[in-house]
Amino acid sequence: MTKVLLIARRELGAYLRSPAGYIIASLMLLLDGILFYLDPFRLGRGALGRGAKLSSDVLEGFFFNASGVTMLACVLFSMRLLAEERQTGTIVLLYTSPVSEREVVLGKYLSALALFAVMTLLTVYMPALIFVNGKVSIGHILSGYLGLLLLGSATLSIGLFASSLTRIQVLAAILATAMVALMLLLWVIGQATDEPFSEVLASLALHNRRFLPFQKGIVEVANVGYYLAVSYVFLLATSKVLESRRWR
Amino acid sequence: MIVADRLTKFYGERPAIQDLSFTIEKGQVVGLLGLNGAGKSTALRILSCLLLPTSGRVTIDGDDVVTRAHEIRRRVGYLPEVPPLYPEMTVQGYLTFVARLKGLSAKSAAERVAEVLGAMSIADVAADPIGTLSLGYRQRVGLAQAIVHRPALLILDEPILGLDPVQIVDMRQRIRALRGEHTILISSHILSEISQTCDRIFVLHQGKIVAQGTEDELSARFASQARVVVEARMSEAELTKAVGTVAGATVRSTKAGAEGTVEVVVESERDVREELSRAIVGAGGGLMCLRPAEVELESIFVKLTRAREAA
Numbered sequence: 191m192t193k194v195l196l197i198a199r200r201e202l203g204a205y206l207r208s209p210a211g212y213i214i215a216s217l218m219l220l221l222d223g224i225l226f227y228l229d230p231f232r233l234g235r236g237a238l239g240r241g242a243k244l245s246s247d248v249l250e251g252f253f254f255n256a257s258g259v260t261m262l263a264c265v266l267f268s269m270r271l272l273a274e275e276r277q278t279g280t281i282v283l284l285y286t287s288p289v290s291e292r293e294v295v296l297g298k299y300l301s302a303l304a305l306f307a308v309m310t311l312l313t314v315y316m317p318a319l320i321f322v323n324g325k326v327s328i329g330h331i332l333s334g335y336l337g338l339l340l341l342g343s344a345t346l347s348i349g350l351f352a353s354s355l356t357r358i359q360v361l362a363a364i365l366a367t368a369m370v371a372l373m374l375l376l377w378v379i380g381q382a383t384d385e386p387f388s389e390v391l392a393s394l395a396l397h398n399r400r401f402l403p404f405q406k407g408i409v410e411v412a413n414v415g416y417y418l419a420v421s422y423v424f425l426l427a428t429s430k431v432l433e434s435r436r437w438r
Numbered sequence: 439m440i441v442a443d444r445l446t447k448f449y450g451e452r453p454a455i456q457d458l459s460f461t462i463e464k465g466q467v468v469g470l471l472g473l474n475g476a477g478k479s480t481a482l483r484i485l486s487c488l489l490l491p492t493s494g495r496v497t498i499d500g501d502d503v504v505t506r507a508h509e510i511r512r513r514v515g516y517l518p519e520v521p522p523l524y525p526e527m528t529v530q531g532y533l534t535f536v537a538r539l540k541g542l543s544a545k546s547a548a549e550r551v552a553e554v555l556g557a558m559s560i561a562d563v564a565a566d567p568i569g570t571l572s573l574g575y576r577q578r579v580g581l582a583q584a585i586v587h588r589p590a591l592l593i594l595d596e597p598i599l600g601l602d603p604v605q606i607v608d609m610r611q612r613i614r615a616l617r618g619e620h621t622i623l624i625s626s627h628i629l630s631e632i633s634q635t636c637d638r639i640f641v642l643h644q645g646k647i648v649a650q651g652t653e654d655e656l657s658a659r660f661a662s663q664a665r666v667v668v669e670a671r672m673s674e675a676e677l678t679k680a681v682g683t684v685a686g687a688t689v690r691s692t693k694a695g696a697e698g699t700v701e702v703v704v705e706s707e708r709d710v711r712e713e714l715s716r717a718i719v720g721a722g723g724g725l726m727c728l729r730p731a732e733v734e735l736e737s738i739f740v741k742l743t744r745a746r747e748a749a
Binding site for chain 2: 192193196197200203204207208278279280281282283284285286287288289290436437438
């Protein structure tokens, strides 16, 4: 575990010493803010604007919008994790050190998750405004944030897997986006198929059925398990990709 | 001790190394010499547990690099062609990170980093980000990361690549200073680097060892023709004429010697030193020196690789 934390700490340092980390974090916070106040998609859930709205609707709208920003930010946070190491040749240091591939993957993943978690928690002032000025429960807020963290965890692991496949960061981001998009659209594909495929595909989709309960303040063990399983599968796949490099 | 037995690695259909077998004793400094693409880096990557061999076996102190990679990595220091440096980290931060990654405790890492900062003369840039350092400094940081955990085996892949002449001399001295502390494997396509630093040399060509031994052994083995340096006080024409009287002797090169003498390199199929001395003295020349010529490593290398290509 020491080596996992060692790698995670170095990665966090790399994020904090590079402009890319700040740019992505700023972009994430800016988008979250814009979507919270202005409701550009006209879902009727913006914090500003005319007409009476239920506090819980506004909070749901915030978590819905934040989930999109979360997926975008996590793809961008994760694209450099392994691709950059391969591009600059520093991965050789990890490969020739007494560190397992799983420790490398876990260290990288935890650093991105920690950074993403801090960035996500910086948005807490928006739900806090609803909490102070309206009627929402703490449980609803916590449920939404848990959903965002789990969705972020799954997206980061998908992004980390994409980052292990190439040495070009932009290509890693494109690959991750394609994989996330495919997993998002599984429920749409499911609607075009019959039972039991429609049910299976809908339950595998990354967002729709899995995230919506969180944004409504409902925490279901199955949904928590789903996101943890997606994270685990992609982290495992990433470590297998790293292991396979020794054969090439 | 390193024992390689019929070590082979294919990249797709192309063999990078084929049936490499060798033994390296503890404490030796061994050079892998070869042209680009000869298989040097592949062999070193297998030894550093970076790559798996396609077939064959290699053990380091009895541990197999395939099955005991984790244990071996603790005892191996590796400097690849491009040092694995994180440009945003400070030199001290980076070396501490590497030391901890290699398994040193926080206290041991701090002590050891202070030692290597001094040994590699990089203490003055310890707080600087690596990205701001010159190439020479970066290479020294690269060497420092390879030795920071006191590895028994040190693997250096083209350690002077891209350095200027002053930096090359400096790096060579630093590698020589490590002699005794580690078993060292160095690859290079620069012959002078190998000959001046190593106890033994393996010459690789197209993935195979085509010769091995000390520089002197290689010289003796491949000096198929006797070459003699003759220095005499007489004109160049007279000296050439005198050499020509000895059956089978041919002048290969001529140059002006010290204090008005002439120096020629004579080549023949047999030892003709006695006949040469008689011929020169008989022609009225003053024989100043007559000695066997050293066969330079460059000529051995060219001879070996050309012979292989011809075969």
